[in-house]
Amino acid sequence: MKDSVIKVGGLFSLFGGLAFVGVFTYLAVYFNYPDILDGDAYQVLPKLVAGGSEMRTIWAIYAFLPLVLIPAGLGSYAYLKERNHSLALGGLLFATVAALANMLGLMRWPSIHWILAEGFASSTAEQQATIDAVFQGLNVYLGNYIGEFLGEITLNAWFLTIGLILCRVEGKIRYFGFFALLTAVLGFIGAFRNVTSAVSMVSEINNSLLPVFLVALGILLIRAKKAA
Numbered sequence: 001m002k003d004s005v006i007k008v009g010g011l012f013s014l015f016g017g018l019a020f021v022g023v024f025t026y027l028a029v030y031f032n033y034p035d036i037l038d039g040d041a042y043q044v045l046p047k048l049v050a051g052g053s054e055m056r057t058i059w060a061i062y063a064f065l066p067l068v069l070i071p072a073g074l075g076s077y078a079y080l081k082e083r084n085h086s087l088a089l090g091g092l093l094f095a096t097v098a099a100l101a102n103m104l105g106l107m108r109w110p111s112i113h114w115i116l117a118e119g120f121a122s123s124t125a126e127q128q129a130t131i132d133a134v135f136q137g138l139n140v141y142l143g144n145y146i147g148e149f150l151g152e153i154t155l156n157a158w159f160l161t162i163g164l165i166l167c168r169v170e171g172k173i174r175y176f177g178f179f180a181l182l183t184a185v186l187g188f189i190g191a192f193r194n195v196t197s198a199v200s201m202v203s204e205i206n207n208s209l210l211p212v213f214l215v216a217l218g219i220l221l222i223r224a225k226k227a228a
Contacts, residue, residue: 002078006221009075014218016068017211023062024211031055034207037143041120041132048109049117059110066102069095069155072214075221076162084165091161098155105147108138144194156187159213176220183213 027033030051036044048055073095080088116131123131159180166177183206190203 003224005078006075006224009072009078010218010221010224012068012218013072013075013214013221016065016072017214017218019061019065019068020211020214023058023065024207026058027062037139041116041128041135045113045117045120045131045135048113049120056110056114059106059114063103063106063110066099066106066151069099069102069158072217072221073099073158076158076217079221079224080162080165083169087161087165091158094154094158094161098151098158101146101151101154105142105151108142112138148194149191152187152191156184156191159187160184162217173220176216179213179216183209 024033031047036047051058073092076095077088077092080091113135116135120128120131163177163180163182163184167174167181169177186202186206186209189199190206193199193203
């Protein structure tokens, strides 16, 4: 039973990493993501609604995608708990919070933002100013604080627990532990990109490293024969 949990968690981690690349690439090409996140309602909402149902569907997929972290976290817990139960359990809790925080942050795009976008063009100048205030407020609360900060801090805390456990294991597997620690440290630094632009390059590196780590973790769990 435990081996099944580990392998299923690995499959979710592998799928999540690959799906993240696919969705992110689509939004980068057709929505100028993530640079467009710095824009206001006047720049962003017309472009959002112009994407039609396809754009809304992609955002919905992106919003639910973080939920793969929950089974992935359960898989990593089952794999690591015999080595260090406390850290493994902490990792599972961090993965769960990260999944929910990231989902809440992203869910604003196919839901509230979409409704705002549909009525933006036909609104008066005064109404558009109000919509812009709501739009930017949601971006700060759900985007910057919930999704990007809380979501990324807890996600990288999960990676940190994996790294702390595996870097103490003898054999080649410890190198994956060092990889997890590196990913976590870069992620913690990148999470402060909304505080200072000095870490923007670190954030970009971490965005590229994240799906690679999830894919690597997935492969590790799928190939696991027993707990580390």
